[in-house]
Amino acid sequence: xxxxxxxxxxxxxxxxxxxxxxxxxxxxxxxxxxxxxxxxxxxxxxxxxxxxxxxxxxxxxxxxxxxxxxxxxxxxxxxxxxxxxxxxxxxxxxxxxxxxxxxxxxxxxxxxxxxxxxxxxxxxxxxxxxxxxxxxxxxxxxxxxxxxxxxxxxxxxxxxxxxxxxxxxxxxxxxxxxxxxxxxxxxxxxxxxxxxxxxxxxxxxxxxxxxxxxxxxxxxxxxxxxxxxxx
Amino acid sequence: xxxxxxxxxxxxxxxxxxxxxxxxxxxxxxxxxxxxxxxxxxxxxxxxxxxxxxxxxxxxxxxxxxxxxxxxxxxxxxxxxxxxxxxxxxxxxxxxxxxxxxxxxxxxxxxxxxxxxxxxxxxxxxxxxxxxxxxxxxxxxxxxxxxxxxxxxxxxxxxxxxxxxxxxxxxxxxxxxxxxxxxxxxxxxxxxxxxxxxxxxxxxxxxxxxxxxxxxxxxxxxxxxxxxxxxxxxxxxxxxxxxxxxxxxxxxxxxxxxxxxxxxxxxxxxxxxxxxxxxxxxxxxxxxxxxxxxxxxxxxxxxxxxxxxxxxxxxxxxxxxxxxxxxxxxxxxxxxxxxxxxxxxxxxxxxxxxxxxxxxxxxxxxxxxxxxxxxxxxxxxxxxxxxxxxxxxxxxxxxxxxxxxxxxxxxxxxxxxxxxxxxxxxxxxxxxxxxxxxxxxxxxxxxxxxxxxxxxxxxxxxxxxxxxxxxxxxxxxxxxxxxxxxxxxxxxxxxxxxxxxxxxxxxxxxxxxxxxxxxxxxxxxxxxxxxxxxxxxxxxxxxxxxxx
Numbered sequence: 001x002x003x004x005x006x007x008x009x010x011x012x013x014x015x016x017x018x019x020x021x022x023x024x025x026x027x028x029x030x031x032x033x034x035x036x037x038x039x040x041x042x043x044x045x046x047x048x049x050x051x052x053x054x055x056x057x058x059x060x061x062x063x064x065x066x067x068x069x070x071x072x073x074x075x076x077x078x079x080x081x082x083x084x085x086x087x088x089x090x091x092x093x094x095x096x097x098x099x100x101x102x103x104x105x106x107x108x109x110x111x112x113x114x115x116x117x118x119x120x121x122x123x124x125x126x127x128x129x130x131x132x133x134x135x136x137x138x139x140x141x142x143x144x145x146x147x148x149x150x151x152x153x154x155x156x157x158x159x160x161x162x163x164x165x166x167x168x169x170x171x172x173x174x175x176x177x178x179x180x181x182x183x184x185x186x187x188x189x190x191x192x193x194x195x196x197x198x199x200x201x202x203x204x205x206x207x208x209x210x211x212x213x214x215x216x217x218x219x220x221x222x223x224x225x226x227x228x229x230x231x
Numbered sequence: 232x233x234x235x236x237x238x239x240x241x242x243x244x245x246x247x248x249x250x251x252x253x254x255x256x257x258x259x260x261x262x263x264x265x266x267x268x269x270x271x272x273x274x275x276x277x278x279x280x281x282x283x284x285x286x287x288x289x290x291x292x293x294x295x296x297x298x299x300x301x302x303x304x305x306x307x308x309x310x311x312x313x314x315x316x317x318x319x320x321x322x323x324x325x326x327x328x329x330x331x332x333x334x335x336x337x338x339x340x341x342x343x344x345x346x347x348x349x350x351x352x353x354x355x356x357x358x359x360x361x362x363x364x365x366x367x368x369x370x371x372x373x374x375x376x377x378x379x380x381x382x383x384x385x386x387x388x389x390x391x392x393x394x395x396x397x398x399x400x401x402x403x404x405x406x407x408x409x410x411x412x413x414x415x416x417x418x419x420x421x422x423x424x425x426x427x428x429x430x431x432x433x434x435x436x437x438x439x440x441x442x443x444x445x446x447x448x449x450x451x452x453x454x455x456x457x458x459x460x461x462x463x464x465x466x467x468x469x470x471x472x473x474x475x476x477x478x479x480x481x482x483x484x485x486x487x488x489x490x491x492x493x494x495x496x497x498x499x500x501x502x503x504x505x506x507x508x509x510x511x512x513x514x515x516x517x518x519x520x521x522x523x524x525x526x527x528x529x530x531x532x533x534x535x536x537x538x539x540x541x542x543x544x545x546x547x548x549x550x551x552x553x554x555x556x557x558x559x560x561x562x563x564x565x566x567x568x569x570x571x572x573x574x575x576x577x578x579x580x581x582x583x584x585x586x587x588x589x590x591x592x593x594x595x596x597x598x599x600x601x602x603x604x605x606x607x608x609x610x611x612x613x614x615x616x617x618x619x620x621x622x623x624x625x626x627x628x629x630x631x632x633x634x635x636x637x638x639x640x641x642x643x644x645x646x647x648x649x650x651x652x653x654x655x656x657x658x659x660x661x662x663x664x665x666x667x668x669x670x671x672x673x674x675x676x677x678x679x680x681x682x683x684x685x686x687x688x689x690x691x692x693x694x695x696x697x698x699x700x701x702x703x704x705x706x707x708x709x710x711x712x713x714x715x716x717x718x719x720x721x722x723x724x725x726x727x728x729x730x731x732x733x734x735x736x737x738x739x740x741x742x743x744x745x746x747x748x749x750x751x752x753x754x755x756x757x758x759x760x761x762x763x764x765x766x767x768x769x770x771x772x773x774x775x776x777x778x779x
Contacts, residue, residue, distance in 0.1 A: 098403040
């Protein structure tokens with residue numbers, strides 16, 4: 001297993017946002033984390049990359065506890081719901097950021113990534129000139145640039161309109177498979193989760209209530225609540 | 232000005248009044264005196280460049296620019312970590328600390344000067360450093376004053392920046408230092424430049440503190456203007472220096488305005504999005520903040536302690552002496568009378584500054600439909616900020632040479648001092664009130680109008696209702712600034728009606744007997760009144776106070 005969570009609990013101020021969640025992700029697998037808003041999915045994601053401190057439990061990568069590894073040394077990448085592109089940098093500078101940080105040559109790789117996300121020739125543009133869908137493509141390219149060991153996607157398509165979302169979900173799936181990228185994909189939209197992820201973990205009120213393939217979760221929801229949520 | 236008005240009956244009248252009152256005030260009491268100085272400097276007797284080529288002038292211009300540049304850089308370097316602690320971290324007591332940080336900024340310059348003297352003089356707590364009367368002493372005092380400008384200005388922007396940008400960079404592999412330099416600093420650059428240029432401005436026009444600390448060896452263009460006018464009666468040379476000062480100030484204001492324009496490009500988020508509990512990695516900024524806080528407290532503690540030392544040991548002797556006129560009859564009136572004068576004059580100045588500032592802000596907050604109208608308003612905005620930079624000394628000097636003769640002979644009138652103080656306080660009032668007015672959603676006014684309110688009623692029920700607290704806060708700030716105003720007042724106040732800062736300066740100038748002790752006690756009293764006023768202001772929780 002690449003990523004293993006053991007009994008992970010996370011407190012936000014005084015509320016228990018994530019409650020004893022155990023999970024594992026195989027190399028090259030895309031695991032969807034599905035749940036209604038406020039179920040703790042984003043907090044779980046943030047704790048995996050180290051942006052939220054663990055209340056208890058362990059996060060293991062290749063069998064090694066990474067709780068003490070600083071965020072920037074984990075070799076992960078996180079893509080936010082609203083992209084969080086650096087507005088003071090151009091498209092190419094955004095995409096190449098992780099490479100520059102690692103003192104690696106950026107130019108060729110940036111061009112390659114922009115082609116991968118379908119934005120060839122956009123390198124010199126300002127990110128504020130882009131449409132919402134284009135911004136999310138740039139954010140994806142930026143996340144993939146340094147070939148992260150684990151890609152964390154936090155509702156990457158939720159800020160887009162329905163039609164674009166369906167199209168980008170397919171693109172995302174294709175890109176993740178093509179690069180054999182290990183990924184955690186958080187969403188509240190079941191169609192999106194089933195379209196992008198290999199397996200789906202359902203989170204409700206901070207607790208993990210079911211894990212399985214799309215077909216398994218759809219055909220036999222573990223609790224009435226899940227059935228209602230999927231209905 | 233008609234172009235500014237929307238075509239509604241009555242609006243034109245209010246627009247003209249709102250623009251006219253501040254403009255007439257500025258024209259008579261600011262533009263005219265300044266033009267008179269320029270005229271005297273350019274067309275007076277003797278070659279213009281002779282004054283500028285004097286070695287003493289060149290040295291002072293150099294000193295002025297050097298001290299302002301060094302102090303600005305130090306203020307930014309020290310102010311940034313403090314802004315991080317006070318505006319990005321969540322902890323108990325943060326509100327109180329944010330309020331305290333503004334105290335040095337509003338302390339009267341003479342008080343700060345005296346406080347640093349008690350700290351650095353031989354036998355004082357830091358006397359062993361041998362800094363009394365040196366250039367570093369002036370720098371320290373200037374930094375003391377202006378750190379809060381950086382903290383408040385940059386902090387206000389920083390608080391609204393989405394911290395997920397930094398998180399995105401961290402996850403992408405950037406370490407804390409790298410995140411700060413490549414993400415945070417570029418996003419803050421607008422407000423950092425704005426704050427630094429304002430600090431530069433304040434430092435290059437510093438007067439009271441330099442006069443008290445610099446002695447005869449160190450000075451600025453400001454102290455030299457004062458010296459030339461009041462001691463050597465060389466008005467021509469003073470005018471030339473005032474022009475030099477105007478050029479420096481004007482350049483800085485342009486820079487600040489441009490930086491302000493650029494910094495608005497960032498999207499703002501709620502404070503909850505950006506602040507978080509402290510972590511181990513915040514140790515460095517927290518340490519800087521704690522050490523700075525202790526250093527800031529030092530001069531004030533030293534001042535209070537020294538005020539309780541009399542020639543016969545500890546006691547309140549210095550305070551009791553305030554009912555007298557000092558040794559060797561240093562003063563014409565008792566110190567308490569001077570305090571009374573100060574309070575009365577500051578109250579008059581406050582009324583003037585707030586009425587004019589509010590009129591101007593109401594007009595400036597409107598968005599005219601025509602492009603010409605908008606451009607006119609931008610100029611009006613810039614004109615109102617000018618007194619902020621144009622030194623108080625220049626204002627005082629200008630009054631002296633214009634309002635002393637017909638058509639407007641105010642020499643013997645007691646209104647000159649409050650007018651000068653109001654001029655100094657006016658930009659601060661506008662900077663406090665205007666952002667609040669601009670923040671009002673125009674649809675609120677439209678809603679009120681659609682519901683049947685006449686234009687004056689819309690202004691009363693929407694604008695004035697929302698702006699009431701900021702106006703109160705601005706009044707307090709204007710009062711505090713007027714109370715401590717020394718640059719212009721030192722030119723204009725008459726010997727029989729001195730204000731407290733003038734009295735303190737007089738007492739330091741005539742040491743011996745009880746005079747120095749009295750000066751320190753009077754400085755403590757003035758500081759206490761100022762801090763009291765500012766504490767009341769801070770209770771109103773208006774965020775725009777002290778930010779630029």
